[in-house]
Amino acid sequence: MTAAYDARRVDARRGSRRGYASVLRRRLPLETRWAIGLVALGVLSTVLVALYPDQMPLTAQMVPLLLGSLVLGPRTLPWFVIVVMLLLTISLATLDTITTRTVGAVSIQFVMGFIVLLTSFRRSRLGVANVLGESMLVDLRDRILSSAGVPALPDGWQVQTALRSAGGTPFAGDFVVAMHPHGTDRLEVVVVDVSGKGEQAGTRALLLSGAFGGLLGALPPDRFLPAANAYLLQQEWEEGFATAVHLSLDLVTGEYAVRTAGHPPAVVRAAGSGRWTVLASDGPVLGLIDEAVFTADAGHLQAGDALLLYTDGMVEEPRRDIELGIDRMLGEAESLLRGDFRGAADKLVAALGSRDDDRAMVVVTRR
Incomplete structure (x- = not known):
């Protein structure tokens, strides 16, 4: 009797978690979930750069930036680019020494962010949400x-x-x-x-x-x-x-x-x-x-x-x-x-x- 009761409680908790996940998927649009995941990836990259500056390059922020340019729409992408640039600035501030090579790498990432923004504005004119929308x-x-x-x-x-x-x-x-x-x-x-x-x-x-x-x-x-x-x-x-x-x-x-x-x-x-x-x-x-x-x-x-x-x-x-x-x-x-x-x-x-x-x-x- 006790084992059966415990099994039902475990199944109920699992069902509850699945239910919460289902509600979250229904309430949050796909693009919002992508944005949350990419911001989390950017934060993780910032933390790793701060903890392991010799092993983790500053260019790690390019990964969420480029992924965002592929999956985020023109309304969300500009804000995401600003967030990535802020995280990049924070990563730069955590470094003990800043060399000319480091400044060059950061400058290139800022230029890439600007290019992504221009691409977003162009997609707005085309009326497509993101690169995947261009399949239309x-x-x-x-x-x-x-x-x-x-x-x-x-x-x-x-x-x-x-x-x-x-x-x-x-x-x-x-x-x-x-x-x-x-x-x-x-x-x-x-x-x-x-x-x-x-x-x-x-x-x-x-x-x-x-x-x-x-x-x-x-x-x-x-x-x-x-x-x-x-x-x-x-x-x-x-x-x-x-x-x-x-x-x-x-x-x-x-x-x-x-x-x-x-x-x-x-x-x-x-x-x-x-x-x-x-x-x-x-x-x-x-x-x-x-x-x-x-x-x-x-x-x-x-x-x-x-x-x-x-x-x-x-x-x-x-x-x-x-x-x-x-x-x-x-x-x-x-x-x-x-x-x-x-x-x-x-x-x-x-x-x-x-x-x-x-x-x-x-x-x-x-x-």
């Missing part, structure tokens, strides 16, 4: 860029895409949106070149890729570019223009229509003759002229035919006319592909274009 932006980028993925197509059709940014990052001023609208036999592809390049144009490209994806799936093919033009005009950006080429392809018959907006022309290869033809679609740059008109060039893709959509980074180089760049691209395509279009987009992007500009290539083939 990465997720947004991945979701929008996934629109460049080619949807499942019927047998006999193949679409390949390749993108390269001027800076080598995932953010670029060129993007591709491909869509197979529900309930239709059409494939809609648009290749867009936003003004600017690399990371400078990346934010506008991210926004436009999401907006253009919605327009592409909701509107008839002949209304897409006018709607995209109206959308850009509404943004009133200082560098708010973009060029685009839009392909609408019937996956049953092979009939297509290509429309361009200030963009390099699409080219098509007839398998029977092996000849490349530059399509004569025309239209003004998006975002500059209200009520713009875009003319289409229509045709029919037979078995073995191929159609190329690309951005000006593939054919434009300093002191060279764009028509010469297109001729060079077609010559390279003829020598690289020779009837085998596997990996065609990647091969062409790797072999052509300016490395100082964003590049995009789409290759549509009917097997």
Whole structure:
């Protein structure tokens, strides 16, 4: 009886402690718990520096400072940096001798604290709580860029895409949106070149890729570019223009229509003759002229035919006319592909274009 009673008391105490811990977790936000833990770590470092000055370096305060920059939000981080600097000052005051090397180490830590504060202010502008919160932006980028993925197509059709940014990052001023609208036999592809390049144009490209994806799936093919033009005009950006080429392809018959907006022309290869033809679609740059008109060039893709959509980074180089760049691209395509279009987009992007500009290539083939 006594043993059972003692066991129940032990279980009750354990349950009470678990209950207190659960209440503490519910009442204290995660960021507050992180702040308390990091302050405790800073205090521990200060005590160790005071007790063992020869073994514990002053730079130990860098550990809680850097951890705080990763997990604390912009409201808590400035106060935490001030606390760490105070603890660092206390650690310095406990030393018996202060050398030039010690002053240098402390100065560097104060500079690091200032850099952490600047980072906190930047995150406040971005609207993210901490470095972990920046994963939200990465997720947004991945979701929008996934629109460049080619949807499942019927047998006999193949679409390949390749993108390269001027800076080598995932953010670029060129993007591709491909869509197979529900309930239709059409494939809609648009290749867009936003003004600017690399990371400078990346934010506008991210926004436009999401907006253009919605327009592409909701509107008839002949209304897409006018709607995209109206959308850009509404943004009133200082560098708010973009060029685009839009392909609408019937996956049953092979009939297509290509429309361009200030963009390099699409080219098509007839398998029977092996000849490349530059399509004569025309239209003004998006975002500059209200009520713009875009003319289409229509045709029919037979078995073995191929159609190329690309951005000006593939054919434009300093002191060279764009028509010469297109001729060079077609010559390279003829020598690289020779009837085998596997990996065609990647091969062409790797072999052509300016490395100082964003590049995009789409290759549509009917097997």
